[in-house]
Amino acid sequence: MNASAFSARDAFRKLAKASILVRNMQFRHGLRHGVAAAIEHRHALSRLDIHAVIDIGANIGQFSLLCRALYPSARIYAFEPQLKAAQCFTELFRRDAAVTLFRSAIGMKTGQIKMHVSRRNDSSSLLPISKAMTDVFPGTDEVGVVDVPIGPLTAFVSAEQIAGTALLKIDVQGTELEVLKGCDPLLHRFRYVYVELSFIELYTGQALCSEVIRFLDQKKFDILGVYNIREDERGRAVQADFLFRSVV
Numbered sequence: 001m002n003a004s005a006f007s008a009r010d011a012f013r014k015l016a017k018a019s020i021l022v023r024n025m026q027f028r029h030g031l032r033h034g035v036a037a038a039i040e041h042r043h044a045l046s047r048l049d050i051h052a053v054i055d056i057g058a059n060i061g062q063f064s065l066l067c068r069a070l071y072p073s074a075r076i077y078a079f080e081p082q083l084k085a086a087q088c089f090t091e092l093f094r095r096d097a098a099v100t101l102f103r104s105a106i107g108m109k110t111g112q113i114k115m116h117v118s119r120r121n122d123s124s125s126l127l128p129i130s131k132a133m134t135d136v137f138p139g140t141d142e143v144g145v146v147d148v149p150i151g152p153l154t155a156f157v158s159a160e161q162i163a164g165t166a167l168l169k170i171d172v173q174g175t176e177l178e179v180l181k182g183c184d185p186l187l188h189r190f191r192y193v194y195v196e197l198s199f200i201e202l203y204t205g206q207a208l209c210s211e212v213i214r215f216l217d218q219k220k221f222d223i224l225g226v227y228n229i230r231e232d233e234r235g236r237a238v239q240a241d242f243l244f245r246s247v248v
Contacts, residue, residue, distance in 0.1 A: 017036065017039060017040070018036070020039055021036055021037060021039065024037075024069065026065065026068060026069045027039070027065070027069065029092075030061070030062075030065045030092060033060075033061075033088065033091060033092045034060070034088065035060050035061050035062055035065060035088065035092055036062060037062060037065040037066045037069065038062040038063045038065070038066045039066060040228055041063065041066060041194070041227070041228070041241065042066065042070070043227060044194065044225055044227040044228075044241060044243050045066075045067075045070060045167070045194065045243075046070055048070075048071075048165070048167065048192060049071075049165055050067070050070070050071045050074050050164075050165055050166070050167045050192075051071070051073070051074055051075070051163060051164025051165050051166065052074060052075045052076075052077075052161070052162050052163055052164055052165075052166040052167070053067045053071065053074050053075070053076045053077070053166070053167050053169065054077050054078075054079075054153070054157070054162065054166070054167070054168045054169065054183075054190075055067070055076060055077070055078040055079065055169050056078075056079045056106050056168070056169065056170045056171070056172060056179055056183075057079070057080070057169075057170060057171040057172040057173070057179075058078035058079055058080040058085075058089055058101065059080060059082075059085050059089070059121065059122045059171075060080075060085050060088040060089055060092070060121075060122075061078070061088065061089040061092045061093065063169055063171065064076050064078050064089070064093070064099060065092065067167075067169075068093075068096065068099070073098075074098070075098050075161070075163070076098060076099045076100070077100050077102070077156070077157050077161070078099065078100065078101045078102070079101075079102050079103075079104055079105065079106055079156070080101060080102075080103060081103060081104055081105040081115060081148035081149060081150070082115065082117075082121060082124060082146075082148065083103070084121065085121055085122075086101060086103045089101050102156045103149065104148070104149040104150060104151055104156065105126060105148055105149065105150040105151075105172075105175075106150065106151070106152065106153055106172075106179045106182040106183065107126075107150045107151070107152065107175070107178050107179065107181075107182045108152060108178065108181050108182050109150070109151070109152070110150070110151040110152065110155055111149075111150060111151075112147045112148065112149060112150065113126055113147070113148060113149075113150045114126070114145050114146070114147055114148075115145065115146050115147070115148045116128055116129055116142050116145055117142065117143055117144045117145065117146055118140045118141065118142060118143065119139050119140060119141055119142075119143050120137075120139055120140050123137065123140040123173060124173065125172070125173035125174050125175065125203045126148075126150075126172075126173075126174070126175045126178075127173070127174045127175060127203035127204055127205055127206055128142070128203065128204040128205075129141065129142045129202075129203060129204075130201055130202055130203055130204050132200055132201060132202055132238075133202040133203065135232075136202070136230075136232045136233075136238050137202075151182075152182045152183075152185070153182055153183045153185075153186050154185050154186060157186070159186055159189055162186060162189040162190065165191045165192075166189055166190045166191055166192070167190065167191070167192045167193075167194060168183065168187075168190045168192070168193045168194070168195075169193075169194045169195070170193070170194070170195040170196070171195070171196045172196075173202075173203055174198065174202060174203030174205075174206030174207075175203075175206065176195050176196070176197060176206075176207065176212050177207035177211060177212050177215060178207075180193075180195075180212070180215060180216070181215075184219075187219050188246075188248070190246060191245065191246050192224075192243060192244065192245055192246070193216060193221055193243075193244040194241065194242070194243050194244075195212065195241070195242055195244070196239060196240070196241050196242075197209040197212050197213075197239065197240060197241075197242050198238060198239050199237050199238055199239065199240075200238050202238065202239070209240075209242075213242070216244050220246060220247050220248045221244035221245065221246055221247065222244060222245055222247050223242060223243070223244055224243045224244060224245045225242075225243045226240050226241070226242055226243075227240065227241045227242075227243065228240060228241045
């Protein structure tokens with residue numbers, strides 16, 4: 001597939017997504033704030049009965065907005081360290097008392113850490129952006145570095161707050177394994193983990209898919225499904241969303 005065909009396919013996807021969003025009242029609310037609900041995850045998540053969501057890498061609220069539609073009574077705790085994205089998220093859920101945003105990254109230690117800011121803010125990462133990333137996803141090059149807060153999940157929520165059937169979502173552009181280690185003391189509270197993983201190194205030094213799968217296997221989580229496989233121009237898989245389920 002050449003570059004023009006690749007771009008045309010991407011544009012068609014966006015148009016099809018927009019046509020769905022405008023037909024839903026909650027999603028239209030998101031569009032008024034410049035937020036397109038992450039409906040590409042509906043197939044993976046719509047059949048789950050979820051009571052609590054931890055949304056790590058919440059960005060401007062795309063995933064939390066989908067969860068609000070899928071799980072109307074769920075409690076949502078979201079994490080987004082980037083200031084502008086967090087401000088957009090806060091405004092989107094300003095009247096929703098069941099959604100709490102923490103402006104922090106998740107890791108094993110509490111403190112400050114440098115974030116590599118991408119031209120596309122949803123591609124920013126705590127790891128340097130590689131050439132492979134900008135080749136596969138043009139427009140994601142680094143435009144700056146900022147300090148952001150970081151801490152373990154236990155610094156923000158308690159085991160008691162992760163009540164009922166809980167979903168842990170992770171979309172953090174390369175630091176998935178570090179986030180899971182930062183969540184480790186509370187992993188037993190989650191029935192499901194939904195995480196974006198990479199097959200190639202899009203961020204310098206990131207743990208690839210196989211390493212994250214091994215970690216979750218050791219924690220007694222099995223793969224329930226693989227969704228939204230992203231390919232490069234030559235049709236090679238580079239990323240996908242993995243749904244894991246606790247077998248304990």
